[in-house]
Amino acid sequence: MAKKPDEPKKLPGAPMSKLELLVRTQGLEVDKADVARLRSFVYQKVYDLLLAAAVLAQANQRQLFEPHDLPITKGLQHLIDEFKKMNTAINLGPLLEKLSKLPPLDLGASAATEALLPPVIGALTLGLARAFKIIDPAMKKPTEADWQKVEQIFDLLL
Helix, strand or coil, X not given: CCCCCCCCCCCCCHHHHHHHHHHHHCCCCCCHHHHHHXXXXXXXXXXXXXXXXXXXXXXXXXXEXXXXXXXXXXXXXXXXXXXXXXXXXXXXXXXXXXXXXXXXXXXXXXXXXXXXXXXXXXXXHHHHHHHHXXXXXXXXXXXXXXXXXXXXXXXXXX
């Protein structure tokens, strides 16, 4: 079956094609290099959130970290809720594989925490795309300098 001409082209990588579409819904154009950078950004931010959750759970002498251990800000929670309303499913397989190659966490995630990861990934993607538009509302294609600015902002906050 042929694609409709107005459908966005999907790139390889199960969850990223959906994340690419999320970025495009915010009025941005992304190429393969941007999708790779998006993938790297999302993986690192999810790992950072999980690392903080593990530290909190360990401080409370628990073996698993729960969703309430994740440092979810009001703004990120708003984006999670918005993403859930979009009813977009994200495959966790590639993310979990990538996370398994990062330094191990001292504790594991509960099933409830793992279930929260797809909406967190979607929220981070929406937040990233909107941050580009805050920097330059007319932006269509982020530059290297734009990526650096947005990543620095997220590094300050997450």
